[in-house]
Amino acid sequence: MKRRKASAFDVFNVLFMLLMMLVMIYPLLNVLATSLSRPSDITAGLVSWYPRGFNLVGYQYIIEDGQLFIGYRNTILYAAVGTLLTLTLTSLAAYALTHKELVGRRVLTFYWAVTMFFGGGLVPTYLVIKDLGLLDTFLVMVLPGCVGAYTLFVFRSFMLALPSELMEAAYIDGAGEWRVWSTIVLPLSKPLLATYALFTIVGHWNSWFNAMLYLKNANLYPLQLYLRRIVVQNDLSGTYADSASGALIASGAMTPQNAQMAAIVLTILPIMLIYPYIQKYFVKGVMIGSLKG
Incomplete structure (x- = not known):
């Protein structure tokens, strides 16, 4: 079988994609290198894409700061509960909208469609959440966004394409x-x-x-x-004693960048x-959203 010769466009495409890969991977390598490098090399600006020396003090500080594991715990709980609520409520609402005999079906569909183009605004949303007593609670992280209009319509379109004979039987x-x-x-x-x-x-x-x-x-x-809090606000205080980070920085064992980049890597x-x-x-999810209409 005769192989097709690479055209100029093929060569350009490969080189362009390699360049884009390097552009995207360099910041990640720089973060990893900075988290492991010696404080003196970081201060001198000598760190690029590979570590200068080997220093784990930043990781030690972040791990000993209990807020990291509290953040992991909370995020896992928010993701688990939020995903369960999103899938349950969205699939229920989408299934209801597949029934042509549902009273007010068109009104409900229009109501949800409007929310795709017009939001309630930041301040009104905050006031509603405050009036509902959700501020500073676990539920405020999972309830407000558990049903999205776009996801609802994708679910509805998917369910409309299911064999109606099975449900009739x-x-x-x-x-x-x-x-x-x-x-x-659901199956x-x-x-x-x-x-x-x-x-x-x-998400x-x-x-x-x-x-x-x-x-x-x-x-x-x-x-x-x-x-x-650590990276943007440059705040290294937490449940770990404030003096700990100051002492480590003063002794030259680490710089704030060591801890910041270590936190990014662990996250x-x-x-x-x-x-x-x-x-x-x-x-597959992108294809489902584009083909089901």
């Missing part, structure tokens, strides 16, 4: 709506549920803005808000380890 056998939803619709929607579960988990893992607005109790902070490490195995589901 279940109705004939005496099954009610709850049983049809739980024993027929047939497993690919959709798995894909959007991953999207929701990653909760990266969430920090709502926590910054609605949470004051540090014991409820998610991981990303803890990371923001993104779980997603980096898992993402190669779940990447295909993200692609």
Whole structure:
């Protein structure tokens, strides 16, 4: 079989993609190198993409600061509970909207469609959450965004494409709506549920803005808000004694950059380890949203 010769466009495409890969991977290498380098080399600006020396004091400080593990705990809980609520409520609402005999179906559909284009605004949303008594509570991180209009319509479109004969046979056998939803619709929607579960988990893992607005109790902070406190606000105080970071910096054992970059590495490490195995589901989710209409 004769092989096709590489065209100029093929060469350009490969070189361009290699350049983009380097551009994207360099910041990650710099973060890792800075977290492991000697304080003197960091201060002198000698660190680029590989470590200068080997220094784990930054990691030691972050690990001994109990806020890291509190952030992990809270983020895992928010992701687990939030994903369960999102999938349950969204699939229930989408299943209801597939019934043409539902009273007010068009009105409900229009109501949800409007929210895709017009938001309530930051201040009104804050006031509603305050009036509901959700400020500084666990529920404020999982309830407000548990049903999204776009996700709802994707679920609805997917369920409309399911074989109606199966549900009609279940109705004939005496099954009610709850049983049809739980024993027929959900099992047939497993690919959709798995894909959007991953999207929701990653969304909760990266969430920090709502926590910054609605949470004051540090014991409820998610991981990303803890990371923001250290990296953006340059605040190395936490449950670990404030004097500890000052003493380490004064002794030359670490710089603030050591701790900041170590916190970034420890925060993104779980997603980096898992993402190669779940990447295909993200692609599948995008295709579901584009093909189901």
